[in-house]
Structure formats: C-alpha cells, structure tokens
Amino acid sequence: MAHIHLKNISLAYPVYSAENSSLRATIGSKLGGKIERNQTGTQVITALSNVSISFNSGDRIGIIGHNGAGKSTLLKVLAQIYYPQQGEVVIDGDVSCLVDITLGMDAEVSGLENIRLRGIFLGLTKKEIDGLIPSIVEFSELGDFIHMPVRTYSSGMYMRLAFAITTAIYPQILVMDEMIGAGDAAFLDKAIARVEDMIGQTEIMVVATHSNFIIRKFCNKVLWMEKGSVKRFGDVAQIIKEYELETGETLKT
Amino acid sequence: MSFNIGWKDILDGVCKWRIWYILGSGDIRRRYARTQLGQFWISLSVAISALIIGLVWTILWKANVSEFLPYIVVSLILWGFLSSCIIEATDTFISNKHFMLGQKLEPSVIISALIVRNLIFLLHNMVVIALVFAIFQISISWKILLFIPALFIMSLLMYFISFFLAIICVRFTDVKHLINSSIQLLFYITPVIWQPHFLSEKYQDYLLLNPLYWFMSILRDPLIGSEINIFPWLLTLGTLVLAIVAIPIFVGKYVRRLIFWI
Structure with a gap:
C-alpha cells in the first residue's frame, strides 16, 4: 500500500x-x-x-x-x-511526476521512436514499451504519422502523442501540476476518460x-x-x- | 553519512542506465536523423585539423611524417575526449535542468550521460585512427590491448572528475570560466601536439607533475605502440582510488542541494 x-x-x-x-x-x-x-x-x-x-x-x-x-x-x-x-x-x-508530459521526447526522430524514449523516462523496459505501443498508437489517432519525425507534427498532434504515452502506464503515486490534457474538443472527452481511468488505477493522486x-x-x-x-x-x-x-x-x- | 548518500546517488543513477544511455546518445541520434554521414562529420573535422597540424609541424621541425602524423591524430582525438568531458561538465547540470526539474533524476544520471556521449564520439573518431594507421602502415603490437583497460580506467576517472567539477561549477559560475580558459592553457603544456622527447631531459621529469600528461600517456602509448611508462599508470590508478573514496563523500554532501543551484 x-x-x-x-x-x-x-x-x-x-x-x-x-x-x-x-x-x-x-x-x-x-x-x-x-x-x-x-x-x-x-x-x-x-x-x-x-x-x-x-x-x-x-x-x-x-x-x-x-x-x-x-x-x-x-x-x-x-x-x-x-x-x-x-x-x-x-x-x-513509485511516484510518477507529470509536470512535463513530453520529458525525454525528441522532435528529430519518429513518433514510434518517441514512444520508446518517453517510455524509458517513465521507467519502462524495452519489452514493456513494445507491449504498449499498439494501444498508444491507436489512442493517439496518429495513423501513419507515427512513422514520421515528430518535428513534422502540429503541436496538437505532438501533445496527443505525449499524452497517449504518459497515460498508458499506471504508477502507484501520481503527481501532477495542473491536470494533464491534450487535443481539440473532440479529443478532450476521450482524454478525460483516459485520465479518469489512469487515476482510478493509481493508489494516490495529487x-x-x-x-x-x-x-x-x-x-x-x-x-x-x-x-x-x-x-x-x-x-x-x-x-x-x-x-x-x-x-x-x-x-x- | 555523506558517503552513503553519495554512493546511493551514484548507484541509483547507474541503475537508470536506459535513461542515461538515451540522454547520452541523443546528439548522435539527432545527427544521424538529419545527415547521411552523421557523427562522421565531426570525425572528418578532427581528421582535417590533425592533418594540417601534422603537416605544418613536419615542415617546421622536419619531423618524420609517417611517425608524427599518426601521433598527432591519436593525440588530438584522445585530448578531445578528455577535454570535452571536463568542459561539458562545467555546465551539464544547467543544460539538463529541465530533466532534473521535471522528474526525479539522480544528478549522477546526467554525468553518466555526459561520459557515454563522449565515449560514443571517441569510438566514432577511432575510425579516423584506423584509417591513418592503414595509410601509414603502422605495425600494431600486442600493446594495443592495453588501450582497453586504459580507456576503462579513464572513463571511470572522468566520471568522478566530471561529477566533482559539475557540482562546483553549478554553485560557482566563476569556476566554469576558470576551467574553460585553463583547458586551453593545459593543451599547450601537455604533450598533445608535441612529443615528450621534444623537451630537453632536464624538463622531462616535470611532465609527471601534470595529471593530464598521465591520462594522455596511458591512453596514447598503447595505441601508438610506444614504450609503456609505468609511472603514469601508477599515478592514474592512485588518482582513481582517491577519487572513488573522496568524490562520493563530496557528492553526498551537496547532491541534494544542487537542485536549488541550477
């Protein structure tokens, strides 16, 4: 506990x-x-x-x-x-601090590669990340863009990817400075549901x-x-x- | 107490090898993402400067090109490794500030990343050494194997030295400027672009007063196949032992405070 x-x-x-x-x-x-x-x-x-x-x-x-x-x-x-x-x-x-949900990401490499980079910063192993990739790609709705360098993304797409990766894992203790969120109105409802799900899985949320x-x-x-x-x-x-x-x-x- | 905190930071940091590896390889990754030759552009510029210095020196001092040019190439590349570790240490915490303020990240992770990055650069530059050796048909002796322990010892030592300097520099910005100008000076008084035997015998003993000479010597001698001098090895190992004992205590004393200095 x-x-x-x-x-x-x-x-x-x-x-x-x-x-x-x-x-x-x-x-x-x-x-x-x-x-x-x-x-x-x-x-x-x-x-x-x-x-x-x-x-x-x-x-x-x-x-x-x-x-x-x-x-x-x-x-x-x-x-x-x-x-x-x-x-x-x-x-x-174990604490996950989501002050900056893009921490560790690199605009020069592909979205897929960024899932790995961000995943490592969140404390995952390569195997764990590989297991999460399909669901992250699906949630982010980036489609084929996932193979493009992140610098080609709009800032909304970039945040959506960061959000999708960050919310894919459930730490025991979650610390956030302002509620994390991403995307346009259509994405927002989906995002809120995902955050709710994430918070539901954590033991302590601040x-x-x-x-x-x-x-x-x-x-x-x-x-x-x-x-x-x-x-x-x-x-x-x-x-x-x-x-x-x-x-x-x-x-x- | 400080000793324990220091080692805890170092060991916890080592365990986060995935993070320091991606931080350390980031520059290289970005270079390869944009250019065909990637990091080899840097090696090329090292090669060119070595070539020019080598040629000028050969003409000035009528040195033997096939002996002197490989020496210069090896020296410049090794010096590049040592001096970048030191110079980058002076602002590594500032430039990685957002990582340290964004999540819990042991300062030692930042230092490991610095060493890894410079090792990757060094390995890329070794290609230049191999090329030069091939061109000048330098014979390789068994001594070259000594380069492996030498590089291991130096990487470990540079880790501790960089950590020490990084902490001091983040608190006292003046030291950063002091180091940056001293390195230039040390470049001239250390046998990098000149050979120890250029000095008259009377002065050669004084070389041992310069730690950077020891470090250059243990790394370079195996590569260029010159006689192995035992003193630099002993002195470097002694420094390493001292660093392993003393620097974790220093780290432990300040590591939890340095986040407030960046």
Whole structure:
C-alpha cells in the first residue's frame, strides 16, 4: 500500500545571485514565499514551512492556493525532486511526476521512436514499451504519422502523442501540476476518460490546480496551502466553501 | 553519512542506465536523423585539423611524417575526449535542468550521460585512427590491448572528475570560466601536439607533475605502440582510488542541494 508522510518539513530556496535588497520590499506581500536570510547570510526564499501531512492509498488530493503558496514546491517534494532542508519525508510507492508530459521526447526522430524514449523516462523496459505501443498508437489517432519525425507534427498532434504515452502506464503515486490534457474538443472527452481511468488505477493522486471542475471531478480531498503552510486539509465541499468565502474568489470552473 | 548518500546517488543513477544511455546518445541520434554521414562529420573535422597540424609541424621541425602524423591524430582525438568531458561538465547540470526539474533524476544520471556521449564520439573518431594507421602502415603490437583497460580506467576517472567539477561549477559560475580558459592553457603544456622527447631531459621529469600528461600517456602509448611508462599508470590508478573514496563523500554532501543551484 502506497503512502506519503511528511513531518514538519521546511524548504527554502537559496538565492545566490540576487543581492538586490529591493526584493525585500515584497516581504509580507500576498504572493510568493518569504524572503529572509539564513544563518550563513545567504538570501533565502522560504517556500514551505512546517508542513506535516499524510496521504494514504485511495486519496485523491487537489492542492489549492495562491500563486507562490508552495503548491508546486510541495509537488516537487512529493516527486522527490527537492529534498527539504528540514523535516522528515517518507514516500512509499513509485511516484510518477507529470509536470512535463513530453520529458525525454525528441522532435528529430519518429513518433514510434518517441514512444520508446518517453517510455524509458517513465521507467519502462524495452519489452514493456513494445507491449504498449499498439494501444498508444491507436489512442493517439496518429495513423501513419507515427512513422514520421515528430518535428513534422502540429503541436496538437505532438501533445496527443505525449499524452497517449504518459497515460498508458499506471504508477502507484501520481503527481501532477495542473491536470494533464491534450487535443481539440473532440479529443478532450476521450482524454478525460483516459485520465479518469489512469487515476482510478493509481493508489494516490495529487494535483495542484485552480480549477473547481478538476477538484470536483477527480478529487476526494483538498489541501489548501497558504504562504508555504497547510491552511486546511480535508473534505472537498467544505474546504472549497471556506476558500471562496475567505479569499472572496471563485475557483475557475 | 555523506558517503552513503553519495554512493546511493551514484548507484541509483547507474541503475537508470536506459535513461542515461538515451540522454547520452541523443546528439548522435539527432545527427544521424538529419545527415547521411552523421557523427562522421565531426570525425572528418578532427581528421582535417590533425592533418594540417601534422603537416605544418613536419615542415617546421622536419619531423618524420609517417611517425608524427599518426601521433598527432591519436593525440588530438584522445585530448578531445578528455577535454570535452571536463568542459561539458562545467555546465551539464544547467543544460539538463529541465530533466532534473521535471522528474526525479539522480544528478549522477546526467554525468553518466555526459561520459557515454563522449565515449560514443571517441569510438566514432577511432575510425579516423584506423584509417591513418592503414595509410601509414603502422605495425600494431600486442600493446594495443592495453588501450582497453586504459580507456576503462579513464572513463571511470572522468566520471568522478566530471561529477566533482559539475557540482562546483553549478554553485560557482566563476569556476566554469576558470576551467574553460585553463583547458586551453593545459593543451599547450601537455604533450598533445608535441612529443615528450621534444623537451630537453632536464624538463622531462616535470611532465609527471601534470595529471593530464598521465591520462594522455596511458591512453596514447598503447595505441601508438610506444614504450609503456609505468609511472603514469601508477599515478592514474592512485588518482582513481582517491577519487572513488573522496568524490562520493563530496557528492553526498551537496547532491541534494544542487537542485536549488541550477
């Protein structure tokens, strides 16, 4: 059973080049993390402070909050891209981080070859990829274009291929910055169904989003981040109501 | 503690060989996708520059072409391997930033990719060496087999050296510029386009102070069939042992922080 446990984690980005003190004027502003100096005098931007959360199998979490509230940083901690300077991180289960669904693809080679490249980045072996190729090609609806170099594709086709490969595997833990999607209106319904299917197969799903629709459709819990800390965590309807009441904003539908 | 973290990064990275192989072979793949000769265009330019340097030197110093030209070709190709590993290390994390920020990817994967790419280039360029040897009818001795362990040792050593330099350069950009200008300097003081015996005997011992001379020597001597000098081998092996012990500790200390520096 996959699970995620973060205990008192704090994360600060060191800023080595910017000695610009005018930046400090932004302290206390609503957007962005806190700009401070650490013990050694390096300027740091605190992105997460004292975050403690546990996610268990079956959780589908939507992370909401202002820009700079720490959503993306938290996702990168979950994806084990960032190691926080303080606190304890326990992540049990293999994580797939879909921040960039085209990662590893190469425009110079064919679509088929790109399925292999992207598959390798997703952690598959050659054999596993070969097994998935027919279904990916079929889903992407690229037909004979699959043998053409990807640079000849329209950007819609390119995204469709990336999407088809990325959603063909089911990780235990799925981390996304904004819901992945692709294509025109006709493809969109198909894409949503495929994402739903994928999410159904994963144990834990975490998505950072500004969209009410995404949260209501895919999530069963909401994590509200504010200034690098957890403001509220729990039931979807309850927290969205509180969020909209307090910020006076309505989440996009 | 640092030692364990360092080795964990290195070993986890090694296990992701599929990723570093496709990253490392990417350039070659793209070249072949667009051109007929692919990577051999690069080999051709190496061959041409070696030819020109070789001819000029032969005329200037009245050296023997059939001896000197193969030497230059071999030297330039090997130097190209060593210097590219070092120069590319200085900005490899920056240029592969989006991979490291897009998913969990051990920094060691990026370093392995760098070594693989340069090894692939080197193997392509070996074709030029084979051609030159065929043209000048260079006799091959059993010593050429020593090139295999030498290349293995050097690839391993360049992996550790590149890793070390890459971490330093991502944090201190000045070091990157320092290395780029030093390499040019080292090219002249290392016997690459000149032979050690060009120096008067008094100075020849000082050559051993230059690690790049050791590295060039163990790679080059087997290929050109010159006498095997034991000192460069011992010194290189000593450096490798030191690197295997010390660099993982250094890596472990900074590897989890370097993502914040890129």
